[in-house]
Amino acid sequence: MSSAEKDRLDPSVVAALYVEHGEELRRFVLAIVRDAQLASDVLQATFTKLIERGHTTHQESRKSWLFRVAYHEAIAYRRREGVGERVLRRVAWQHNGASGPAEEPLLRWEAVQSVRKALEALPPAQREVVRMRIYEEKTFASIAEELKIPLGTALGRMRSALEKLRAMLRSPAEDAENEKGSVDDERAP
Amino acid sequence: MMSEPRDRASLAWQAFCYVAGELSPAEHEAFEASLAEDQQAREAVAEAVELVHVIAAAESQLAQPAVAAVCSARLWRSRIGWVLVGGVASLLFAWLSLGPLETNWRGQRSGLDRPRELAAAWVQTRRALATTGESEGWLPGADLAFDAEDGLWLHEWQGEELMEDEIAETPSWMVAAVVHAGDLAGESGAANPSRVPTRAEN
Numbered sequence: 001m002s003s004a005e006k007d008r009l010d011p012s013v014v015a016a017l018y019v020e021h022g023e024e025l026r027r028f029v030l031a032i033v034r035d036a037q038l039a040s041d042v043l044q045a046t047f048t049k050l051i052e053r054g055h056t057t058h059q060e061s062r063k064s065w066l067f068r069v070a071y072h073e074a075i076a077y078r079r080r081e082g083v084g085e086r087v088l089r090r091v092a093w094q095h096n097g098a099s100g101p102a103e104e105p106l107l108r109w110e111a112v113q114s115v116r117k118a119l120e121a122l123p124p125a126q127r128e129v130v131r132m133r134i135y136e137e138k139t140f141a142s143i144a145e146e147l148k149i150p151l152g153t154a155l156g157r158m159r160s161a162l163e164k165l166r167a168m169l170r171s172p173a174e175d176a177e178n179e180k181g182s183v184d185d186e187r188a189p
Numbered sequence: 190m191m192s193e194p195r196d197r198a199s200l201a202w203q204a205f206c207y208v209a210g211e212l213s214p215a216e217h218e219a220f221e222a223s224l225a226e227d228q229q230a231r232e233a234v235a236e237a238v239e240l241v242h243v244i245a246a247a248e249s250q251l252a253q254p255a256v257a258a259v260c261s262a263r264l265w266r267s268r269i270g271w272v273l274v275g276g277v278a279s280l281l282f283a284w285l286s287l288g289p290l291e292t293n294w295r296g297q298r299s300g301l302d303r304p305r306e307l308a309a310a311w312v313q314t315r316r317a318l319a320t321t322g323e324s325e326g327w328l329p330g331a332d333l334a335f336d337a338e339d340g341l342w343l344h345e346w347q348g349e350e351l352m353e354d355e356i357a358e359t360p361s362w363m364v365a366a367v368v369h370a371g372d373l374a375g376e377s378g379a380a381n382p383s384r385v386p387t388r389a390e391n
Binding site for chain 1: 198201202205208209211221222224225226231232234235236238239240241242243244245246247248249250251252
């Protein structure tokens with residue numbers, strides 16, 4: 001057994017961490033990747049890293065470490081899936097000029113359509129910042145420089161735009177739940 | 190900072206900045222630490238990830254018609270370019286077929302003049318193609334660019350800039366064909382000025 005293997009966390013510690021935080025982590029990852037199988041893969045990868053590197057973390061910060069690793073693993077999985085999606089989308093578009101729900105397994109098709117309409121309805125200045133930040137993946141600093149506007153203005157435009165777009169992302173069920181919650185809040189003494 | 194009460198909008202903004210990698214290192218660390226304890230922060234992160242991906246997909250859809258329009262414009266430019274090539278080729282063919290006869294009948298032009306005229310037509314065609322951006326398809330790997338200072342067409346080839354007269358030479362096979370056609374027409378014209386050479390003779 002190598003020294004690295006000897007230093008590893010005791011399996012009982014890993015198991016205890018899984019029992020304690022596994023479900024919470026799974027829900028968090030599932031909300032990011034929106035696919036149960038993928039969420040299980042991410043969770044497995046997270047705990048594999050815990051076994052390999054957990055001994056380098058402090059006991060009191062292990063939960064935080066797990067969430068951090070789970071987030072990064074989820075983003076990495078999602079990005080890999082996204083590459084596949086883009087290739088499929090491009091091929092489908094080249095063949096029949098169409099794209100549909102089957103090509104975007106991790107995205108809600110209706111949400112994309114709603115956000116697309118909302119994007120078109122945004123003021124041009126906000127739309128430009130959104131496109132440059134998210135589609136062209138430019139930083140706010142470079143966007144501000146390119147558009148010759150203060151950084152705060154670029155951030156303000158993005159924030160305003162996101163608030164409008166976020167409203168489009170919420171499903172009708174979520175909206176109904178939120179409305180019910182706000183009514184309950186009003187009724188509460 | 191994380192312990193302060195946050196409204197939903199500011200938490201969503203902070204989560205977006207976290208996902209986008211726009212938080213300062215200290216803010217990033219603090220927000221990441223909050224994920225372990227703060228369910229709202231986790232939900233905000235998940236929502237921010239989803240929002241970014243949905244916006245990217247929507248932007249991608251909005252960009253596709255623009256790409257299609259550019260592709261369509263390129264296609265049409267390509268078609269126009271090739272029609273132009275066809276037209277010029279037809280003119281050259283007609284000139285090669287009829288020019289030698291006409292000049293020999295009138296006795297005003299010699300066979301030696303024709304390569305120069307042909308070269309001029311060749312250069313003119315290249316310029317016309319360059320303005321439609323079709324020089325690439327016509328001459329693979331080549332780009333013509335206009336040098337406004339010198340008023341000359343430059344040719345960028347494998348990193349070198351060459352002057353027009355260095356590269357715009359008429360193909361030797363075409364010059365040879367013209368001279369040969371002229372010689373044949375001259376011979377037949379000398380023997381019988383009114384005789385039209387047959388295709389087989391050319």
